[in-house]
Amino acid sequence: MQLFLEQLVNGWALGSLYGLFGIGFGLVFSTLGILNAAHGTYASWAAILGYFSVTQFGAPFPVAIAVGVLGGGIVAVAVDQIAFQPLRAVKAGMLGALITSIAFSIILDSLAGFATEHQSLAFPAGTYPRQMVDLGVIKVPQMQIITILALLVCASGIYFLIQKTRIGAAMRAVGWNETAAALGGVNSRMVILLTALLAGATSGLAGVLGGISTSNVSYALGEGLMLKGFAAVVVGGYDDIRGTAIAGICLGIIEVFVAQYISTSFRDGFTYIFLLAFLVARPRGLLGSVNFTRA
Amino acid sequence: MTQFTTLTVQLRKLCLTAAATGVLLATGTAGAQTLAPGEYSIGFITEITGPLAAAGVSYWRGAQQAAEEINAEGWLGKGATLTLIAKESGSDAARAVQALTQFAADRNVVATTCCIISPVAGALRPVAVSSKIPLVLYGATRPGLPQLPFVSSVVVLPGPSEVKMMEQLVKAIKPKTVTFFVNADNDAFQDRFKAAQKTTEAAGVKTSGVVSILSNDTDFTAPATQAMATNPDLISVFTTQTPAVGIISALRARGYKGPINTSDVISPPAVFKKAGEAVVGVPFPIQFSADVSSTKEAKAFVASYEKKNKDSPDTYSAQGYTAIYYIAQALRSMNGKPTREALADALAKIKSVDRNVYGGLPMIDGQADVQNSMLVTWSANGKIVPWENK
Numbered sequence: 203m204q205l206f207l208e209q210l211v212n213g214w215a216l217g218s219l220y221g222l223f224g225i226g227f228g229l230v231f232s233t234l235g236i237l238n239a240a241h242g243t244y245a246s247w248a249a250i251l252g253y254f255s256v257t258q259f260g261a262p263f264p265v266a267i268a269v270g271v272l273g274g275g276i277v278a279v280a281v282d283q284i285a286f287q288p289l290r291a292v293k294a295g296m297l298g299a300l301i302t303s304i305a306f307s308i309i310l311d312s313l314a315g316f317a318t319e320h321q322s323l324a325f326p327a328g329t330y331p332r333q334m335v336d337l338g339v340i341k342v343p344q345m346q347i348i349t350i351l352a353l354l355v356c357a358s359g360i361y362f363l364i365q366k367t368r369i370g371a372a373m374r375a376v377g378w379n380e381t382a383a384a385l386g387g388v389n390s391r392m393v394i395l396l397t398a399l400l401a402g403a404t405s406g407l408a409g410v411l412g413g414i415s416t417s418n419v420s421y422a423l424g425e426g427l428m429l430k431g432f433a434a435v436v437v438g439g440y441d442d443i444r445g446t447a448i449a450g451i452c453l454g455i456i457e458v459f460v461a462q463y464i465s466t467s468f469r470d471g472f473t474y475i476f477l478l479a480f481l482v483a484r485p486r487g488l489l490g491s492v493n494f495t496r497a
Numbered sequence: 498m499t500q501f502t503t504l505t506v507q508l509r510k511l512c513l514t515a516a517a518t519g520v521l522l523a524t525g526t527a528g529a530q531t532l533a534p535g536e537y538s539i540g541f542i543t544e545i546t547g548p549l550a551a552a553g554v555s556y557w558r559g560a561q562q563a564a565e566e567i568n569a570e571g572w573l574g575k576g577a578t579l580t581l582i583a584k585e586s587g588s589d590a591a592r593a594v595q596a597l598t599q600f601a602a603d604r605n606v607v608a609t610t611c612c613i614i615s616p617v618a619g620a621l622r623p624v625a626v627s628s629k630i631p632l633v634l635y636g637a638t639r640p641g642l643p644q645l646p647f648v649s650s651v652v653v654l655p656g657p658s659e660v661k662m663m664e665q666l667v668k669a670i671k672p673k674t675v676t677f678f679v680n681a682d683n684d685a686f687q688d689r690f691k692a693a694q695k696t697t698e699a700a701g702v703k704t705s706g707v708v709s710i711l712s713n714d715t716d717f718t719a720p721a722t723q724a725m726a727t728n729p730d731l732i733s734v735f736t737t738q739t740p741a742v743g744i745i746s747a748l749r750a751r752g753y754k755g756p757i758n759t760s761d762v763i764s765p766p767a768v769f770k771k772a773g774e775a776v777v778g779v780p781f782p783i784q785f786s787a788d789v790s791s792t793k794e795a796k797a798f799v800a801s802y803e804k805k806n807k808d809s810p811d812t813y814s815a816q817g818y819t820a821i822y823y824i825a826q827a828l829r830s831m832n833g834k835p836t837r838e839a840l841a842d843a844l845a846k847i848k849s850v851d852r853n854v855y856g857g858l859p860m861i862d863g864q865a866d867v868q869n870s871m872l873v874t875w876s877a878n879g880k881i882v883p884w885e886n887k
Contacts, residue, residue, distance in 0.1 A: 205726045212719040320550030322739050324771045334752055343750060417746045418715040418739065422548065426715055458719040466681045466709040
């Protein structure tokens, strides 16, 4: 029972990273209409910037997180304005944006490789919370609790922002039809920038938290999150933050339980069977809108 | 008497003639044993980008160090120098094959050297054989890769030293149970794990669990939980570098205080820089270490490497260094302008690599073989030191 509970928490924490990453990925797709292959690099860069803020400038843990989050957001805005804005101006469509995002993914990965000298780095011990918290039946690492809480706070906050505020209404309007939103008085350029910033920041949070808790800060960090984050968005529903968060957690738990009770070799296979099953049985995902389409 | 004198004179003449002929022949032979002056190019397939870039840089630096020494000392003979031509593969088999094909097309390239990982080496082997170009493997650890005369390996296979390590640990720690970590997607590590498991089980140590991970995994909290739940007396990690470091860090982070051992994948200084105290006291076998190796050649290599690179050489630098000396030794033994086929034959005939940092490097059927491995560990101040059971 103790092992079951420990692995449940392990899966929940891992899935929270997938969920956090998936939220940003889904935001960009539902609002900006971009299937962004470069999204994983935001997480890598956030972790790298957070790492250097600690090792070069002695930043404390909360500052390192803030640097990572802000860094991820800034990289996302820069990519959007350099890569996607010109395409948007000529209405190049989703395929053009996808190809451009692949190119930017390669460029940003290579630059991240140079920044880390192609090494896998780790936050030095003592620069982040690393005690075990005694919950009676089981002990849980502090970083897992922080990661789980981070998803809960971010998912709730962004859901509230999108569903209950004027900015959120503007984001949904731009996601439905940018031209119509502009005619309705929405500053679509600002909405696009805000969406890119928010998406980059949440992926950045996933990157820096993942980099700390897995002791792996490298240019390849985002790659691992990319496929699982994408799966979380598909399973959860493209246009609902809550679905992505729940699906991310489920994916993490399935992954850990398959490795524990069946076999590591089948782990990724089960994840994609889960994904495929949703695509066939419920294409709109857990909580996605029935009539969600990109305008 | 006159006849006797004449006979003596004739004998003397005969002896003198024979001696002179011998001297001439010997001189002639010695002259023919000289490599023709010129520049000899070696195609080096680098892996300084991609997933194994950190190790790839070490191999490349070690090889450059060897080439510079050989040229500075005139080791190949008067007027003969060595040049390394690099082509990058990024540990990708298709790119490595492309690089080898290009080297084969360049007639200035007399030999090639490649590969950290065994699948890439396996992909190159038939290409080297069909192109009739010597290929020296500098990093791939799967047994059976050499195919003489064209493919040989200076990589000391880790299996025997790991078996020796397990025997030493069983004797020192006296565990009743052991749990293993192994790469589910890496045949070479599967074989190494099986050999280690066979050793422990033969010594009466029960296997309490086998936890499989995948090479691209980064989160090892769940596998660490799984292993700790088996409550072992010893945890043995037989995985590639990134998972090994991640597993050991996760085990320590979750509060596992028992003994852990692993392979030489944690020997590079970058690993200590990354993992720090998590790897302190974790025993692993090694053939070369800048801190521990004490032969004259090893010390000279360490000193010149540190001077040039402002960093200590690791086991990978030593392998890159050895690969170039192995090729140079074959070139040095040849006369005139060697063909690739003749160079391959010369490489196949080498019984031991003369210049090495291991204190002796026999070559058996084109495969390096070192028995004198050391059991070492990282100390708290970041030095590799002999392991002691504390």
